[in-house]
Structure formats: C-alpha cells, structure tokens
Amino acid sequence: xxxxxxxxGALKQALIDAGIEILDANGLEHLSLRAIAAYxxxxxTAPKNHFGSLRGxxxxxxATGFRRHADFMRAGLSGDDPKSRQQAAMQGYVxxxxxxxxxxxxxxxxxxxxxxxxxxxxxxxASYDVLRGIAAGLDWDKSGAPDADLRAQMxxxxxxxxxATLALAGMAPPLDIGDIxxxxxxxxx
Amino acid sequence: xxxxxxxxGALKQALIDAGIEILDANGLEHLSLRAIAAYxxxxxTAPKNHFGSLRGxxxxxxATGFRRHADFMRAGLSGDDPKSRQQAAMQGYVxxxxxxxxxxxxxxxxxxxxxxxxxxxxxxxASYDVLRGIAAGLDWDKSGAPDADLRAQMxxxxxxxxxATLALAGMAPPLDIGDIxxxxxxxxx
DNA sequence: CCCTAATGTTTCCACTGGAAATATATTTGC
DNA sequence: GCAAATATATTTCCAGTGGAAACATTAGGG
Numbered sequence: 001x002x003x004x005x006x007x008x009g010a011l012k013q014a015l016i017d018a019g020i021e022i023l024d025a026n027g028l029e030h031l032s033l034r035a036i037a038a039y040x041x042x043x044x045t046a047p048k049n050h051f052g053s054l055r056g057x058x059x060x061x062x063a064t065g066f067r068r069h070a071d072f073m074r075a076g077l078s079g080d081d082p083k084s085r086q087q088a089a090m091q092g093y094v095x096x097x098x099x100x101x102x103x104x105x106x107x108x109x110x111x112x113x114x115x116x117x118x119x120x121x122x123x124x125x126a127s128y129d130v131l132r133g134i135a136a137g138l139d140w141d142k143s144g145a146p147d148a149d150l151r152a153q154m155x156x157x158x159x160x161x162x163x164a165t166l167a168l169a170g171m172a173p174p175l176d177i178g179d180i181x182x183x184x185x186x187x188x189x
Numbered sequence: 190x191x192x193x194x195x196x197x198g199a200l201k202q203a204l205i206d207a208g209i210e211i212l213d214a215n216g217l218e219h220l221s222l223r224a225i226a227a228y229x230x231x232x233x234t235a236p237k238n239h240f241g242s243l244r245g246x247x248x249x250x251x252a253t254g255f256r257r258h259a260d261f262m263r264a265g266l267s268g269d270d271p272k273s274r275q276q277a278a279m280q281g282y283v284x285x286x287x288x289x290x291x292x293x294x295x296x297x298x299x300x301x302x303x304x305x306x307x308x309x310x311x312x313x314x315a316s317y318d319v320l321r322g323i324a325a326g327l328d329w330d331k332s333g334a335p336d337a338d339l340r341a342q343m344x345x346x347x348x349x350x351x352x353a354t355l356a357l358a359g360m361a362p363p364l365d366i367g368d369i370x371x372x373x374x375x376x377x378x
Numbered sequence: 379c380c381c382t383a384a385t386g387t388t389t390c391c392a393c394t395g396g397a398a399a400t401a402t403a404t405t406t407g408c
Numbered sequence: 409g410c411a412a413a414t415a416t417a418t419t420t421c422c423a424g425t426g427g428a429a430a431c432a433t434t435a436g437g438g
Contacts (some may be wrong), residue, residue: 011416029300033395043418045396050416054395108358111218115359140371154352154361155369162351163343169297170304172343180344182329182371196385196434222426232387234427239385243426 012050012060014040019061020103028102033057058106059113059120065103066123072096073130082137082186089134090160090177097164105168108161131157139185201239201249203229208250209292217291222246247295248302248309254292255312261285262319271326271375278323279349279366286353294357297350320346328374 008014018039022031033054034044051057072095076088097104106112107124115121132149135156141148163180166172197203207228211220222243223233240246261284265277286293295301296313304310324342334340352369355361 008417027300032393034393044394045419046417048396048417108354108360110358111216150362151364151369154355154364155348155371158348158351158355158361158369159344160347160351161355162347162349165297165354166343166347166350169299171297172347173339175340175343180340180347182344182373184371194434200385221424223424233425234388235386237386237427 008040008042008046011040011042011046015047015050015057016060016064019057020064020100023061023102023106024100028105031058031102031106055112055114056117059117061103062107062113063117063120063123065100065107066120066127068100069093069096069104069107070123070127070130072099073127082134083184085137086134086156086184087178087181089130090156090181093131093160094164094167094177097168101168104164108165128153128157137187139187197229197231197235200229200231200235204236204239204246205249205253208246209253209289212250212291212295213289217294220247220291220295244301244303245306248306250292251296251302252306252309252312254289254296255309255316257289258282258285258293258296259312259316259319261288262316271323272373275323275326275345275373276367276370278319279345279370282320282349283353283356283366286357290357293353297354317342317346326376328376 015036018036019031022035022039026035033047036057037044037046047054047057051060073089073092075092077085078088079085113120115124132153135149135153138152138156140152140155145151159181160177163172163175163177167174204225207225208220211224211228215224222236225246226233226235236243236246240249262278262281264281266274267277268274302309304313321338321342324338324345327341327345329341329344330337348370349366352361352364352366356363
C-alpha cells in the first residue's frame with residue numbers, strides 16, 4: 001500500500017533540491033537543517049549520513065548553485081565579438097544573482113559552506129573559467145606584467161560581483177550591467 | 190564596596206562597543222545577543238530596553254561601522270588631483286573591509302540590520318557621499334544622460350565593493366585596488 | 379516624599395544543530 | 409540461501425539561540 005518506505009532511495013539529491021527550493025521560496029534565513037529534512041519528509045538527523053553536517057549539505061547546495069551560475073553566464077554567449085560576449089556573460093552573472101538571490105548569497109558565504117570541498121571547488125572553478133575566458137578578450141593592461149591576466153579577471157569579476165551584491169542588498173538600483181562597465185579596448189580574434 | 194550597581198549607566202553605548210569588539214575578535218558568527226550582554230555583564234534581555242531586539246542592536250553597531258568606514262575613506266584624501274583622491278578613497282574602502290571584515294559584512298547584511306533606521310540610513314548615506322564626491326571627478330560618461338552621475342557612482346562602488354567582498358570571501362588575492370581600476374579620464378578642477 | 383517611568387533580572391518557551399543509541403533495510407561473503 | 413556487515417533513518421537528548429512576560433530595582437519629577 002501507500003506506506004512510505006523506511007529508506008528514501010535518493011535522499012542525497014532530494015535534500016539538495018529541497019534546499020534550493022526553500023532558498024528560492026523562503027530565503028537563506030529560513031534554511032535550517034530541520035526545515036530541509038521536513039521538506040523531504042525525513043528526520044533532521046537523516047542528512048548526517050550523506051553530508052556529515054548542515055555545513056556539508058550547504059556546501060553541496062552551493063556547488064549545484066555554481067553549476068547553474070556558470071550556465072547562466074554561458075547562456076547568452078554566441079559569436080566571436082569580445083565585447084558582446086563580455087556583455088552576455090556579465091548579464092548572465094547578474095541575472096543569476098537576481099533570480100536566485102539567496103542561493104547566490106550562500107555561494108559566496110565561506111562561513112556557511114566549505115570551499116576546500118572538491119566538488120564545490122571544482123564547480124566554483126568552472127564558473128570562474130567562464131569569466132577568465134571573457135577577460136582574455138580584453139585589451140586593457142599592456143604592461144606585460146606577469147599578473148596582468150589575473151588583474152584583468154579581478155577587475156571584471158569585482159565590477160559584476162560588486163554590482164550583483166549591492167543590488168541584492170537593496171543598495172543598487174536596477175541597471176543594465178553593461179551601462180556601468182568601463183570602456184575597454186578589445187583584442188581582435 | 191565594589192558591588193556593581195543595578196543600573197549600568199551607559200549600557201547603550203557599552204553594548205555597541207562590546208559588539209564591535211566581539212566582531213573583531215571572534216567574528217560575526219559568534220556575535221550573539223547573549224554574548225554581547227555577557228561581555229558587558231548584564232542579562233541577555235537587558236539590551237531590549239535600548240534596542241528592542243538583537244536586530245536593533247546590530248543596526249546600531251552597523252551605523253557606528255559606517256561612520257568609521259567613511260573616516261577610512263576620507264583618511265587619505267588630500268590635494269586636488271582627482272585620480273589620487275580616487276585612489277585614496279578606494280584604498281580606504283578596502284582597508285576598512287580588511288581591517289574589520291566581520292563588521293563590514295554586518296554593514297552590508299540587510300537580513301541582520303535595518304536600513305530604514307534613521308541613524309543607520311544617515312551613516313550609510315554619509316559614507317556614500319564620499320564615494321559620490323569621488324565619482325564627480327570622473328570624466329567617463331559623456332552621453333549627458335540624466336543618470337550619468339548615478340551610473341558613474343555605481344561603477345566605482347561596484348568595483349571597490351566587489352573586490353572587498355571577494356577578498357573577504359577568500360576569493361581574491363591581495364592586490365592594490367588601484368591596480369585593478371580601469372583607466373578613466375578625469376575632469377580638471 | 380511618593381509615584382511613575384526607566385532600567386535589569388528571572389523564568390519560560392520555541393527553535394536550532396549535533397551526539398548517541400537504536401531500528402530497519404540493503405548488500406556482501408560464504 | 410542465509411548470516412553477518414554495512415548503509416540508512418529514527419528517537420531521544422543536550423547545549424545553544426532570541427524573545428515574551430512577570431518581576432525587581434533604581435532614578436527622576438510632581
């Protein structure tokens with residue numbers, strides 16, 4: 001009959017999905033271990049078997065978040081024009097933050113999730129790789145200094161991440177990220 | 190004798206100071222109502238008389254933070270050269286974040302403090318005014334669009350706030366903020 | 379001087395994450 | 409096949425948290 005089995009079967013993924021749904025629906029402040037477990041229909045200690053602790057679960061949720069984040073950035077990428085590619089990636093970055101504000105905050109909260117986790121580390125790295133590719137199209141620093149690439153990446157990342165963060169904090173009005181970007185030179189391809 | 194009086198005398202300010210000291214020493218995660226109260230030597234319900242709730246106390250702490258934040262930005266301001274003034278303000282912004290990382294995080298966490306509080310609102314506004322003054326020296330957007338000033342401010346703020354945030358999250362290497370600033374034109378004075 | 383308002387304390391409650399012991403199901407080894 | 413080992417989930421307990429309510433103490437203004 002419809003009696004629920006003792007074992008869930010796919011609890012690990014179900015907990016991650018539940019966490020993201022609670023984040024989108026109720027916010028980071030209401031994301032408790034007990035809330036996630038109750039959402040799935042298990043006791044609040046069940047997640048421990050799969051994630052060790054709340055921190056482990058949040059880390060897995062953040063990793064999923066970074067994978068979707070990278071998808072958002074890659075979504076509008078088409079063609080070879082460096083400037084339009086940059087615009088698309090930056091807009092995707094902001095669009096993700098605005099669409100999933102609480103997940104986005106979690107993803108950048110080292111007090112909540114562990115970036116030494118291989119899965120989260122890889123997911124965050126893949127997201128950064130998109131940004132790295134965009135920065136490579138910039139003709140900004142002609143100094144030839146060894147850290148010129150890094151600094152170009154950090155400049156791009158700082159602008160887009162800063163705007164996204166301020167927007168989520170209610171401190172920035174809704175603007176097109178392209179309208180607050182400095183004017184760069186671009187490398188031809 | 191050395192018996193402690195029933196009334197503290199200056200509990201309100203003592204609680205704010207204690208909060209900031211705990212923030213700097215133990216971090217935002219350990220900043221509890223009970224910890225602050227115990228630090229001062231009162232019961233955990235005593236703050237309610239002065240701040241209503243933990244949120245009210247955190248709001249007052251954040252306001253103090255923004256006043257110090259503005260001081261950091263103004264600290265290096267001297268002379269009339271727009272570019273060096275910009276550099277000094279931006280460096281002050283980052284220096285504050287690095288010096289008081291947990292206070293800085295609190296100051297930009299609307300989930301923890303209330304920006305509709307007049308005191309916090311004013312303090313944050315005063316801090317923003319420094320940035321506004323710096324942005325006024327920029328010769329960046331010649332479009333003459335009505336929101337050109339706002340966009341210049343948001344561009345500056347996004348870069349510096351983004352870098353500070355990423356640095357506190359352990360995602361940005363230590364760099365001089367001036368080295369990841371775009372090259373602007375500047376207005377003569 | 380006394381009454382009122384301000385300031386603190388005590389006690390209680392609902393909530394949190396985690397530890398430990400227990401129950402149940404699945405898988406492995408023979 | 410079947411027992412033993414492992415994986416998964418529950419129950420119970422504990423130390424925290426912030427806040428509400430009732431009470432205690434003090435300060436100040438008629």
